Amino acid sequence: MRSGSCLEQVLRAGKFAVTAEMNPPDSADPEAVYERAKVLAPVCDAINATDASGAHVHMSSVGVCALLTRAGFDPIMQVSCRDKNRIAIQGDLLGASAMGVRNVLCLTGDGVQAGDQPEAKPVFDLDSMTLLRTACILRDKGMFLSGRKLDVAPKLFLGAAENPFAPPYDFRPYRLKKKWEAGADFIQTQYCYDLPRLREFMAKVRDLGMHEKLFILIGVGPVRGAKAAEWMRANVPGVWIPDYVIERLKKGGKGEGKRLCVDLIREIREIKGVSGVHIMAFKQEEQVPEIVEEAGLLVRENITAPQ
Amino acid sequence: MFRFVQNSPHTLELIYAATAKALKPFTGVLKPGGKMEKLFVRFERWTKGATFDCRMCGQCVLHSTGMTCPMTCPKELRNGPCGGVRPNGNCEVLPDKPCVWTQGWTRSREMSLYGEEFFHILAPVNRSLKDHSAWIHSLHPELLHPPAGWRQ
Numbered sequence: 001m002r003s004g005s006c007l008e009q010v011l012r013a014g015k016f017a018v019t020a021e022m023n024p025p026d027s028a029d030p031e032a033v034y035e036r037a038k039v040l041a042p043v044c045d046a047i048n049a050t051d052a053s054g055a056h057v058h059m060s061s062v063g064v065c066a067l068l069t070r071a072g073f074d075p076i077m078q079v080s081c082r083d084k085n086r087i088a089i090q091g092d093l094l095g096a097s098a099m100g101v102r103n104v105l106c107l108t109g110d111g112v113q114a115g116d117q118p119e120a121k122p123v124f125d126l127d128s129m130t131l132l133r134t135a136c137i138l139r140d141k142g143m144f145l146s147g148r149k150l151d152v153a154p155k156l157f158l159g160a161a162e163n164p165f166a167p168p169y170d171f172r173p174y175r176l177k178k179k180w181e182a183g184a185d186f187i188q189t190q191y192c193y194d195l196p197r198l199r200e201f202m203a204k205v206r207d208l209g210m211h212e213k214l215f216i217l218i219g220v221g222p223v224r225g226a227k228a229a230e231w232m233r234a235n236v237p238g239v240w241i242p243d244y245v246i247e248r249l250k251k252g253g254k255g256e257g258k259r260l261c262v263d264l265i266r267e268i269r270e271i272k273g274v275s276g277v278h279i280m281a282f283k284q285e286e287q288v289p290e291i292v293e294e295a296g297l298l299v300r301e302n303i304t305a306p307q
Numbered sequence: 308m309f310r311f312v313q314n315s316p317h318t319l320e321l322i323y324a325a326t327a328k329a330l331k332p333f334t335g336v337l338k339p340g341g342k343m344e345k346l347f348v349r350f351e352r353w354t355k356g357a358t359f360d361c362r363m364c365g366q367c368v369l370h371s372t373g374m375t376c377p378m379t380c381p382k383e384l385r386n387g388p389c390g391g392v393r394p395n396g397n398c399e400v401l402p403d404k405p406c407v408w409t410q411g412w413t414r415s416r417e418m419s420l421y422g423e424e425f426f427h428i429l430a431p432v433n434r435s436l437k438d439h440s441a442w443i444h445s446l447h448p449e450l451l452h453p454p455a456g457w458r459q
Contacts, residue, residue, distance in 0.1 A: 081382075086431065108389045111381055111400035122382070129386035130431040137456045145431070147455025163390030168412040174426060175387045182386075182428050190390050237391035237399040 005102035017276030055115025069100035080109030085125035097154030136183030164201035211273030365436030371424035373411030
């Protein structure tokens with residue numbers, strides 16, 4: 001066990017894991033966080049606290065995680081390299097661990113141009129790979145990047161992201177392997193709407209033996225409709241939605257986004273080497289419990305988190 | 308100006324290997340902070356700037372990244388593409404430009420000497436080496452050591 005987090009226990013027990021992304025509030029009210037967490041927590045093993053995703057500022061992931069751990073939830077703290085240099089990041093990792101955070105997702109982060117404050121200075125001192133290795137050094141060697149010793153090392157279950165749906169497609173499985181070498185324990189992918197591409201990717205991942213080294217959670221999410229899907233494809237970095245999926249959304253009408261998501265989860269679950277799904281329901285958290293139930297994932301026996 | 312040269316990655320890696328070998332005997336003369344460094348910085352800025360759009364990070368890794376400068380990536384990624392590469396292979400941040408990592412990956416496949424280094428994990432950039440001579444640094448490997456925590 002790396003950290004003994006609820007998520008890690010579920011995964012190591014060989015159960016199909018469900019994680020869900022929480023949209024952090026544009027608010028200083030802690031209740032806003034709890035209201036959203038209450039919807040997600042009963043149906044998932046861990047809640048992702050995003051770090052200014054899409055370069056839009058919201059309540060920070062450290063802040064959200066502090067609130068969540070206080071109430072006994074198991075968050076995955078997302079850390080992006082866009083806004084903080086290595087000094088700030090290492091301090092946050094220690095602080096987060098001290099507050100009870102046991103899962104961390106190491107990301108590069110979207111460029112500042114994707115957000116509503118494109119005039120901000122992009123930091124990118126580390127990249128996702130060096131961030132992972134840095135977190136790994138803190139945990140396993142008990143030291144900072146500089147070599148200075150820690151009194152107590154943080155216990156963290158380390159995650160990384162992958163996007164099988166962005167070029168260069170043939171390099172993506174190797175990038176996954178690189179992330180494992182850098183210290184990743186689990187992977188959460190970008191939204192999957194293209195099953196043939198995912199199957200191809202997973203076949204290569206299995207050839208590399210990575211499905212036995214890493215827990216791979218595939219990203220899914222409901223889209224509101226065909227128009228929203230087209231907008232996402234054009235404007236959200238890294239999201240790929242094939243034309244036939246948009247066709248289905250057009251024909252299906254209301255509720256088709258949710259049905260599509262449920263169908264995708266069912267198919268993804270059958271792919272060898274997949275350890276779970278990561279549900280990102282942007283501004284539609286209320287749909288997550290229904291999706292989990294309809295996909296037949298509610299009956300998983302969950303083991304309780306250690307005290 | 309000379310960007311087209313990048314499409315001959317194998318020739319470039321041969322030039323790289325030859326230059327590295329040719330400079331080796333001058334290790335004693337070529338020291339960081341020495342008189343020669345200014346000259347080297349000018350020369351590197353001109354040649355590598357014209358060919359690779361070099362940003363003078365002072366720790367050249369071109370041979371490990373498919374002879375494509377990773378510092379020209381808007382996120383200055385050192386270890387492969389981000390997840391935002393567009394379906395047409397263009398950059399997330401600069402939609403009209405091809406992703407440097409997509410280009411680097413293709414080019415690295417043609418490099419028999421250093422192509423495999425594309426799979427290596429590179430250490431965080433040492434920001435204090437910026438605007439100094441990468442060639443002179445390469446003759447003094449102790450200057451290019453990653454931080455102690457990374458090494459041990």
